[in-house]
Amino acid sequence: MKALQYHRLLFVLLISLCFQPLQSVAQSDDPTGQYFEISKSLEIFGNVFKELNQSYVNPIQPGKMTKAGINAMLAGLDPYTNFFTEADAENFRIHASGQYGGIGIVTRTEDSNLVVDEVFEKSPADKAGLHPGDILLSVNGQDLKGKSNDEMDILMQGDKGSTLSLQIKNPVSGAEKNLSIVRAVITISNVPYASLLGKNKDIAYVSLSQFMGHASDDVHRALDSLKKVQPNLKGVILDLRDNPGGLLKEAVRICNLFLPEGQVVVTTKGKNENWQQVFATTGQPWNTDIPVAVLVNHHSASASEIVAGTMQDLDRGVIIGTRSFGKGLVQQVRPVGFNTSLKLTVAHYYTPSGRCIQALDYAHRNEDGSVSKIPDSLQNSFKTKNGRIVKDGGGIQPDIFIPEEEPGALLQTLINKNFLFNYATRYYYSHPNIAPAEAFKLGQNDFTDFKNWLAQQDFQAQTKEGALLQQFKKEAEAEKRFTEVQPEYQALSQKLKANNAKALDTQQQSVLDLLSTEIAGRYYYQKGATLNRLSQDDPTLKKALEILSEPKAYEKLLK
Numbered sequence: 250m251k252a253l254q255y256h257r258l259l260f261v262l263l264i265s266l267c268f269q270p271l272q273s274v275a276q277s278d279d280p281t282g283q284y285f286e287i288s289k290s291l292e293i294f295g296n297v298f299k300e301l302n303q304s305y306v307n308p309i310q311p312g313k314m315t316k317a318g319i320n321a322m323l324a325g326l327d328p329y330t331n332f333f334t335e336a337d338a339e340n341f342r343i344h345a346s347g348q349y350g351g352i353g354i355v356t357r358t359e360d361s362n363l364v365v366d367e368v369f370e371k372s373p374a375d376k377a378g379l380h381p382g383d384i385l386l387s388v389n390g391q392d393l394k395g396k397s398n399d400e401m402d403i404l405m406q407g408d409k410g411s412t413l414s415l416q417i418k419n420p421v422s423g424a425e426k427n428l429s430i431v432r433a434v435i436t437i438s439n440v441p442y443a444s445l446l447g448k449n450k451d452i453a454y455v456s457l458s459q460f461m462g463h464a465s466d467d468v469h470r471a472l473d474s475l476k477k478v479q480p481n482l483k484g485v486i487l488d489l490r491d492n493p494g495g496l497l498k499e500a501v502r503i504c505n506l507f508l509p510e511g512q513v514v515v516t517t518k519g520k521n522e523n524w525q526q527v528f529a530t531t532g533q534p535w536n537t538d539i540p541v542a543v544l545v546n547h548h549s550a551s552a553s554e555i556v557a558g559t560m561q562d563l564d565r566g567v568i569i570g571t572r573s574f575g576k577g578l579v580q581q582v583r584p585v586g587f588n589t590s591l592k593l594t595v596a597h598y599y600t601p602s603g604r605c606i607q608a609l610d611y612a613h614r615n616e617d618g619s620v621s622k623i624p625d626s627l628q629n630s631f632k633t634k635n636g637r638i639v640k641d642g643g644g645i646q647p648d649i650f651i652p653e654e655e656p657g658a659l660l661q662t663l664i665n666k667n668f669l670f671n672y673a674t675r676y677y678y679s680h681p682n683i684a685p686a687e688a689f690k691l692g693q694n695d696f697t698d699f700k701n702w703l704a705q706q707d708f709q710a711q712t713k714e715g716a717l718l719q720q721f722k723k724e725a726e727a728e729k730r731f732t733e734v735q736p737e738y739q740a741l742s743q744k745l746k747a748n749n750a751k752a753l754d755t756q757q758q759s760v761l762d763l764l765s766t767e768i769a770g771r772y773y774y775q776k777g778a779t780l781n782r783l784s785q786d787d788p789t790l791k792k793a794l795e796i797l798s799e800p801k802a803y804e805k806l807l808k
Contacts, residue, residue, distance in 0.1 A: 294318075326594070327611040329580050333590045334399070348462070351406045352413060353435045354379060356398055359667060363393045363401050364420075366670075369435065370774040377415075377430045381771060382674030384418040386425065407432050420671075421678045439464040442779035443471035447794050451483040454790075456779055457503075460495025460552040465502035472506070472535055484540040484797030486790070487556070490570060494551025497528065497579070497598075504559050505530035507566065509537055512601075514559050517579050519596030524579070526596075540803050541566030542793040545645060546653050550574035557645045558600035564635045564807045567796055568647040570789050575608020575622075575644035602631040604641035635808055648806055649796070651789045658713060659752045660759060666711045669760075672699055673767040686769045686777035687784045691761045699764065700753060714745055 301309050319332045353372020356363050363385040368375050385393050388404045396404075405413065415428045442456045453475040455468055468487075476482055485507075494500075501514045508514070512530045519525065543557045543566050554573045560566035579596040597605045609620045623642035631639050640646065656664065663669050683689050709715040722738055725731040731738070753760065762785050770778030783790065796803050 325614075327578060329576075329578055330593045331591075332585075333582070333592060348434055348436050349406055350409050350411075350432050351435050352377075352379075352415075352430045352432055354405070356385065356401050356405075358398060361395050363396055363398070365417075367770075367775070369437075370776070372435060373430045373433050377428050379415075379417065379428070380674075380677065382420040382671070382677070384420055386416040386418055388416075389414050409434050419678075420674050436463075437461055438467060438775075440467040440471050441775040442783070443475060444780075445475055445479050446486070446790075447483070447798060449483075451479050451481060452486060452794055452797050453479075453482050453484070454486045454488065454783075456488045456783075457492055458775075459492060460499040460503075462496065462499070464495065464499040465506065468503055469506060469535060482539060484542065484803075485536075486542045486544065486793045486797070487566075488544045488790075489549045489553040489557060490544050490546040490789070491548045492550070492553040493548065494553050494576065497552060497555065500552035500555040501528045501530065502532070503556055505532050506535040507537060507539075507541055507560070508563065509534055512563070514601065515555050516599045517596040518599065519579070521595065524581075524596040537565075540797050540800070542797055543568050544789055544793060545570045545573045545647060546789075547571050547574055547644075547655070549645075550576045554606050554645050555598065555600070558604070558606055561639060561645065561648065562600045562602040562604075562631075562633050564633050564637070567649065567793075567803060567806050568645060569649045569793050569796070570647050570651055571653045572646050572650075573606070573644035575606055575642075577605040577607030602633060602639060604629070604631045604639060606641060606644050608643050637807075649792055651792055653789065654759075656759070657752075657756065659749065660756060660763070662708075662712050663760065664763070666708075668703060668706065668708060668711075669763055669767050671706075672702060673764065673771055675702070676764075676768050677771040683768065683772055686773040686780040689765055689769050689781055690784075691765050691768070695764070696757055696761055699760070700750070703753075709742070709746055709749060712745075712749065718742060718745065 298311070298314075301314075302311070316332060316334065323330050323332060352374040353369035354365050354374045355367040357366040358364070365374075365379055365381050365383045365385065367381055368379050385401070387393055388401075391404065393401065393404075407413065409432055411432050413430045413432060415430060416425065417428065418425045439457055439459050439461055440455060441458050442454075444454050446452045446454045453472055455471045455475075457464065457468060472485065487503075497515070504512075504514045508530050510530050510532060513527055514530060515528045517524055517526045517528075541560060543560050545553065545557050545568060549557065549570075550573065554576065557568050557573060561568050577597050577599075578594045579598050580592050581595045582590050582592045585591050597607060599605050608622050610623055611620055614620055625643070628640045628642040631641065633639055718738070718741060722731060725734055725738075762782075765785075766778050766782045769781035773780070796806070
């Protein structure tokens with residue numbers, strides 16, 4: 250009976266897939282050949298699935314296998330075309346609305362454990378006493394060992410007012426306890442920090458971390474709040490560094506804060522007529538005259554680049570920092586049945602001058618499957634409203650370039666392998682109080698303590714060189730030849746430890762800065778982490794304050 254139901258379901262799936270593409274196929278230069286290829290491929294896929302179900306020695310998992318097959322198919326396109334399960338679709342809905350029913354935490358997986366990565370200020374989780382680093386053991390009696398973040402999200406989210414039973418473990422003491430937390434509507438803030446900066450406190454600074462739902466409202470509120478304190482604002486700094494983007498409509502609305510109604514912000518162009526669209530401002534601006542500086546770096550992408558590119562093309566603001574990421578692709582989410590969906594790239598977007606800032610050419614891959622950047626020789630020149638030259642094909646090139654040092658391999662290991670996070674957890678539980686976020690800084694004694702703690706961790710094996718050395722040992726032991734090379738192995742291991750320690754010393758200030766920000770966030774949440782980071786040496790921010798304090802220099806840059 251189950252086999253019959255399976256085959257019926259598969260038949261319906263294949264029929265729907267075969268006939269769904271007819272409209273798009275009809276636009277092909279060779280619709281008959283294209284349709285035959287689609288039909289043939291689906292029949293082969295269905296036959297393989299049927300044979301596996303009937304004859305494979307062990308039971309198969311159709312859903313898991315289908316997702317793996319779809320993901321493999323999409324891997325040859327671009328990294329933004331993705332298949333969404335029901336849980337993924339819910340996360341996308343949250344991204345679009347900026348709200349969900351839950352307790353207000355972000356989790357991550359570490360050694361098959363689910364760990365609290367962030368707790369939102371004044372959320373139900375915060376009020377219940379959850380802290381970053383806490384290990385989640387069970388939800389409503391369901392064991393969480395080995396669960397993914399997606400599975401965790403489904404368990405944690407629910408209607409406002411519903412109760413969640415949570416068992417947690419303290420990461421330092423190992424003590425376990427049970428919590429009963431009432432879910433609430435969680436609103437995710439797009440603006441972690443806003444303040445008045447400059448010698449005379451007359452420059453409005455707004456940090457925008459993402460373009461979720463209501464991002465433009467968050468920025469507008471922040472600007473209004475700062476203007477109430479300082480009616481005579483001399484400029485605005487919009488910090489888009491490390492902002493990965495988000496909703497296109499929010500990018501347009503943020504541009505509208507500084508541009509008049511009816512101004513074209515971005516145009517999209519795809520092969521389907523429905524994707525040829527023009528997006529313009531539709532509301533009254535906040536201020537069309539105040540000087541604006543937009544801060545970007547290599548991690549500013551998508552919607553961030555729309556805002557920066559529009560402000561640059563229209564000479565409405567000065568762009569400061571490093572070249573942006575270069576994502577000029579537009580995605581659309583389409584339902585594909587059974588509460589799943591496909592987010593696919595449907596068009597390129599173009600800034601007001603007519604340029605597309607897409608940096609990677611996914612349509613023409615190298616022989617090894619890798620993707621190359623569009624070479625400078627193929628980049629085209631365009632003109633801003635005032636006649637300044639700007640180019641396409643490589644992100645947004647800032648008007649003022651300020652080099653930003655990328656974390657080296659050692660720092661990247663400390664970040665990616667959670668050594669900084671875990672040390673901050675240890676620090677939090679041994680220090681009841683710290684200085685205010687903007688004044689908190691670690692010193693030499695703290696660095697020594699961190700190094701001593703790191704020496705007790707499995708740090709060396711987590712580095713690239715250490716992983717290769719461990720693999721060498723494993724292979725030698727498998728071949729029963731490790732005894733022969735053990736002296737050389739130990740010598741290399743000691744040398745690697747010495748090199749890592751030396752490299753760590755040369756990057757002491759960078760390590761201390763990163764640790765200070767991570768720790769400040771434990772006591773003062775995301776706002777405190779941002780404030781602490783801004784209190785450190787920030788040449789890009791300093792340059793923005795300098796330019797906005799000198800009207801003639803600002804005007805000269807735009808002309």
